[in-house]
Amino acid sequence: MTQIRLTLPDQSVREVPAGTTGREVAAMIGPGLAKAALAARVGGVIWDLDRPIGEDASFAILTDRDPDSLELLRHSTAHILATAVRELFPGAGIGFGPPIEDGFYYDFDVPRPFTPEDLEAIERKMDEVVGRDYAFQREVVDRAEANRRFADDPLKLERISELGDDEVISVYTDGPFQDLCRGPHIPSTGRLKHFKLLHGAGAYWRGDERRQMLQRIYGTAWFKKEDLAAYLHRLEEARKRDHRRLGKELDLFVFHPSSPGSAFWTDRGTTIYREVNDYIRALQQQAGYQEIKTPLLYNKLLWERSGHWGKYRENMFLVLDNESGEHDFSLKPMNCPSHHLLFGMRKHSYRELPVRYATFDVLHRNELTGALAGLTRVRQFQQDDCHIYLRPDQIAGEVHALTQMILAVYATFGLTATLKFATRPPQRIGEDAMWDRAEADLRAALEATGLPYELKEGDGAFYGPKIDFDVSDSIGRKWQLGTIQLDYAAPERFDLGYVGEDNAEHRPVVIHRAMCGSFERFIAILIEHFAGAFPLWLSPEQVRVLPVTDQQDEAAARVVARLRAAGIRAALDAGNSTLNYRIREGEVGKVPYMAVVGQREADADTVAIRVRGAGNKQEVVPVAEFVARLAAQIGSRALDA
């Protein structure tokens, strides 16, 4: 019998007969490892434990400590889910069931949606399947055999028909259930210990709204009980800091059925909105941007020229023109066309470039009703939108400055960003030479930041390459926020030009740039990121002054007046409730500072400061010092309150 050589992770080599399985190798190494083994990594690829190994390779055993094992577990859990569903709903068609971040899902073709009671019953049935400890068995079959086995399931047949002739068709069986699957899987269903089904949802077959609606079940699975508990706890935490909930609790914004998808901002919410806006405005003013305002309403002349009328009309709010009786006008869904119009309305010299138009105008997009969600998907919003018109030789310098500015903005909010560089897509306009230069310029600017970035080949816009900024918040969720896009198409479409040194007309390049993107969505992210406990400069109410008894009402009112005179948002809480009660209200309301004024403080012109979240570690300081300290903290937009 031929021997093969397996190189273990410690670089030692083990000779075994060809055809030995991962399980057998694990047993040779040690009984403990054999017991813990979930799969084998053969030549870098994860294999089922019982799959025979035919040639020399690197070899490692996967246990529950291996990060890749979770994916394995979750995919197998999806199969166990399908096994249970097939027992309870014998005719169910089987869609896709991949592992996803933190869990898995599986899509089923069933005559009616799953109810919460169904999910409970399925979960109990899964417990049974786990108890029976079925082995996951892999078989390789030919196309005819695959078609025969899944003859009763059109979804699987469709998938089989798409497989190339050179692809291996494998089938996995656990007990009564078999599934077309690439694998690999855990050795048996009994290895699953800690899982939970989370919710059902409708999902189109292959994500295509023209195809039938399948019923998806989402779930999660973990190796350790504590991990499952921690995950469920994390879900609960995320729910607690949901901006829709906090927006209501902290009185920041509301929605009304009369204008679905558009927020009503209260005074407190508007304060946050304005602070974010003022901050961006100040940065842009320092960097030489021109803030402009352009109309909200345009007739279709503009939209035909920009191309929106053909491609984007379904997302635009059309407005009836009384004279023509036609819906020839639309609220603008984007700022770019109007900026190009303004730029094009007079001559520009090469000397004045780059021209940087910034705006905070209101935009409207007619999103599908089902897509609306809190502040993250709205129909009316404002952006920190900017279009920069420049000469090609200015691209590198400008992109460098933009990248620095965007990262500085995120740092101010305590957000960290990762960068993605997206290059020319297959469908594009412009010559290769233009793309060569554009990509080189963008990449050079990116390299100059010294930041790591991910290359997304072919993911650019059809009109130019771009840099996208993915931001992580305090609980590790990712949001795509900023973008820098080079655009060579718009200047052509809008026939933009500038007069060069040679006294001839030249085409500028346009850069589209957003940092926060939609303020609505950005503020939603901030609310969840800070869990409503905003840094001082963003807090709607920065200081709440509490007199101990009504004997100190006047002294407290004087403190409020002094704070306000220094531009600090201060409020007096002199209700007839107890001091304890008012302090609790301040803490629950996440006010960064409470300043208590009792007789001692009133006499000494001091306040007793209580910092949000710091308990009763109070500090007594002169009012003047308190004012100066807060003013400095606000002025620097410090992160901690």
Added chain:
RNA sequence: GCCACUGUAGCUCAGUCGGUAGAGCACCGCAUUCGUAAUGCGGGGGUCAUCGGUUCGAAUCCGAUCAGUGGCUCCA
């Protein structure tokens, strides 16, 4: 838009078998004058999302509409 679920006081939520609506918080009043996370007592507040149907009778059952929530390829 499509599938499912939800809609009861400002907020969070009870409401049994179809028999005429309730709690806590918030709000208002009175008392309390309080030193770092909820003082006590009393009071006002609801077209049970809207419209229609079934019924002697509907928050409850049925239908439609409106709105919200979870989803709608992280590819066997």
